[in-house]
Amino acid sequence: MSLSPRVTDAVQRAIDVVAAATGLVALSPVLLVTAGVVAAGLGRPVLFRQPRPGLHGRPFTLVKFRTMRDVDERRGLVTDADRLTRLGRALRATSLDELPTLWNVLRGDMSLVGPRPLLMHYLDLYTPEQARRHEVRPGVTGLAQVSGRNTVDWEQRLAIDVWYVDHRSLALNAWIGAQTVLILLRRTGITAPGESTMPQFTGSPRTDGEEPGR
Known part of the structure; x- marks a missing residue:
């Protein structure tokens, strides 16, 4: 017998807490080594923090390891492709940059599984149907990620x-x-063709007078 969405979410939350707490402890040596490598290769801070929309679109601070240099127009470091380093590509390919998000899971900002947390300004670009992706907590991984x-x-x-x-x-x-x-x-599907990760979302074509979700 299938569980209701509310029960499913409650059980998943319990799984999230146990798994995130266990992961943070078990992977602490990996976290420390990765932090040291990032500090040596990219400098400080070693963590990347950015507001992202969570459950019901409420913002939270996503925490990941840095994979890019700071913006520096004089050195031509402006676009993501310019700023992404070889170290950063390696961290992304292995998903080591995602390990600090276990803290977001433990806090309840995220789940282990759910739609990936995207950018805050995308909220104004979604159709009402697309905005429904925020009816659940965002995930460290999700169905779209394993679909390509x-x-x-x-x-x-x-x-x-x-x-x-x-x-x-x-x-x-x-x-x-x-x-x-x-x-x-x-290590498949890491980047879209011709992109450092994926192109920016600029909104979907509207039909029948449909308006953005927010």
Whole structure:
């Protein structure tokens, strides 16, 4: 018998707390080594902090390891592609840059599984249907990530996020987690063609007078 979305979310939250706490302790040596490598390669601060929309679009501070140099127009370091270093690419390819987000999971800002937290200004660009991706906590990994990661175009990616919201279950979350491990081992879908990660979302074509979600 399938669980209701409310029960599913409650059980998933309990799993999140246990897994995030265990992960932070077990991976503390990896976290410390990675922090040292980032400090040596990119300088301080070693952590990247940025407001992202969480449950119901409420902002929280996402924490990750830095993968880019600071903006420096004199040195031509302006775009993401200019600022992303070889070290940064390696951290992203292995997802080591994501390890500090376990703290966000422990705090309740995020879940292990859910739609990825995107940028705050995207909230004004979503259609009402796309905005439904914020009916659940954002995830460290998600269905869109195991469906092609950054090679999936925005329309499909957001549609997958909304499908996940409507069909989420503990079994689906477990499957996404297993697929995430396989993708990390294969290191596939890290970047969209011609991009350092993915192109900016600029909104979806409107039909029948449809307006953005926010």
